[in-house]
Amino acid sequence: MIEIHSKALNKTIQVDRIIGKYQGSEEGPTLIFTGGIHGNEPSGVFALKTVLEELKQSGIPCRGNLYAISGNLSALEKGVRFDKKDLNRQWTKENVRSLHQGSYNGISDRNEQIEIHNTIEKILATEKGPFYFFDLHTTSSETVPFVTINDSVINRKFTRQYPLSIVLGIEEFLEGPLLSYINELGYVAFGFEAGQHDDVISYENHISFIYLSMVYAEFIDRKDINYLKYHHHLEKQILFSDKFYEILYRYEIEDNSSFSMFNGYRNFQKIRTNDLLAVNNDREVRAPMKGHIFMPLYQGKGNDGFFVIRSIPRFFLRLSLFLRKVYFDRFLVLLPGIKWASPEREALRVNLKVARFYTKQLFHLLGYRSRTADKTHLIMTNREGASKMGDYKNTAWFK
Numbered sequence: 058m059i060e061i062h063s064k065a066l067n068k069t070i071q072v073d074r075i076i077g078k079y080q081g082s083e084e085g086p087t088l089i090f091t092g093g094i095h096g097n098e099p100s101g102v103f104a105l106k107t108v109l110e111e112l113k114q115s116g117i118p119c120r121g122n123l124y125a126i127s128g129n130l131s132a133l134e135k136g137v138r139f140d141k142k143d144l145n146r147q148w149t150k151e152n153v154r155s156l157h158q159g160s161y162n163g164i165s166d167r168n169e170q171i172e173i174h175n176t177i178e179k180i181l182a183t184e185k186g187p188f189y190f191f192d193l194h195t196t197s198s199e200t201v202p203f204v205t206i207n208d209s210v211i212n213r214k215f216t217r218q219y220p221l222s223i224v225l226g227i228e229e230f231l232e233g234p235l236l237s238y239i240n241e242l243g244y245v246a247f248g249f250e251a252g253q254h255d256d257v258i259s260y261e262n263h264i265s266f267i268y269l270s271m272v273y274a275e276f277i278d279r280k281d282i283n284y285l286k287y288h289h290h291l292e293k294q295i296l297f298s299d300k301f302y303e304i305l306y307r308y309e310i311e312d313n314s315s316f317s318m319f320n321g322y323r324n325f326q327k328i329r330t331n332d333l334l335a336v337n338n339d340r341e342v343r344a345p346m347k348g349h350i351f352m353p354l355y356q357g358k359g360n361d362g363f364f365v366i367r368s369i370p371r372f373f374l375r376l377s378l379f380l381r382k383v384y385f386d387r388f389l390v391l392l393p394g395i396k397w398a399s400p401e402r403e404a405l406r407v408n409l410k411v412a413r414f415y416t417k418q419l420f421h422l423l424g425y426r427s428r429t430a431d432k433t434h435l436i437m438t439n440r441e442g443a444s445k446m447g448d449y450k451n452t453a454w455f456k
């Protein structure tokens with residue numbers, strides 16, 4: 058047991074690796090929530106604890122299982138993002154493989170990762186699907202709540218149920234988030250950013266999000282809770298009616314440079330090309346394109362100065378679902394400069410010298426994301442191949 062303090066609620070609670078578990082009276086899905094992968098984000102942990110207590114007291118009929126898992130316990134206790142390593146950047150395939158080899162006493166973040174990994178493996182081995190993973194976060198600056206997903210059909214179909222903005226493609230810019238690892242196992246898995254770390258509304262947003270998630274995953278029925286209250290609580294905060302956004306650009310801050318955003322930029326605010334956004338090492342930083350500013354860095358450290366996102370027109374969303382359904386990507390390898398990267402055909406190797414005319418957008422439409430690149434080649438990875446679509450085929454949201 059460790060103690061976690063919430064500044065927003067002025068409250069301290071004790072938690073373990075498993076914050077709580079709730080088993081329904083009938084068979085059904087397995088929901089896994091993680092909170093506090095970043096230790097300075099206790100809001101999700103508090104919300105999970107609250108909802109579990111409410112479930113137990115109310116006796117709402119449930120189907121399946123719900124697990125609430127805490128993230129970086131030692132960092133949560135100290136109220137810091139992490140000890141030595143960011144626990145949400147350690148889930149690359151190579152890293153996870155090496156978890157099974159040797160011990161890592163002394164590096165607490167590594168021990169935390171081993172424990173979380175073992176907990177998840179055990180749940181996957183003992184419980185029945187369909188499985189759903191929800192990763193609860195908060196941000197350094199104030200923001201409306203939003204969802205981040207890796208762009209797979211199952212993630213899109215599931216998350217479009219929420220009255221929230223959904224941002225696709227963040228994994229192209231981040232190495233090793235927990236959710237990408239779970240997505241590669243084939244499950245519905247995505248992140249929820251509830252608001253500023255120490256704001257009470259982030260806690261309330263987490264509560265609403267958890268209740269809606271339980272309904273959408275068919276763990277509880279909407280008639281058994283005050284569904285409209287939770288739905289409306291989130292819906293009233295969104296700024297634009299567009300649902301899906303794609304990340305187009307990331308401003309990277311190099312180590313030891315002095316970056317400062319101009320005051321007053323709010324997450325999702327519209328920007329025009331050349332708008333003055335920040336100053337880095339005494340140089341002006343201007344918007345490279347029009348769109349919406351996303352995650353402007355106001356507090357804390359990090360290498361992401363800001364992102365630029367743009368809403369995806371509905372036509373493209375539908376077109377891409379269709380193209381993925383008919384496996385249109387099988388034809389891409391007929392084009393010059395594009396080959397399968399491996400016999401498993403889960404990634405394409407794109408020669409930029411030859412294939413520079415095909416835009417990234419084309420690959421995005423087909424569910425590919427660029428991962429690693431050397432000077433002349435891009436590796437475009439497809440997540441659809443791994444998706445366990447069959448597990449979800451009998452759910453209302455997938456049909």
Ligand SMILES: [Zn+2]
Nearest residue numbers: 095098194195
């Ligand atoms: Zn976080």
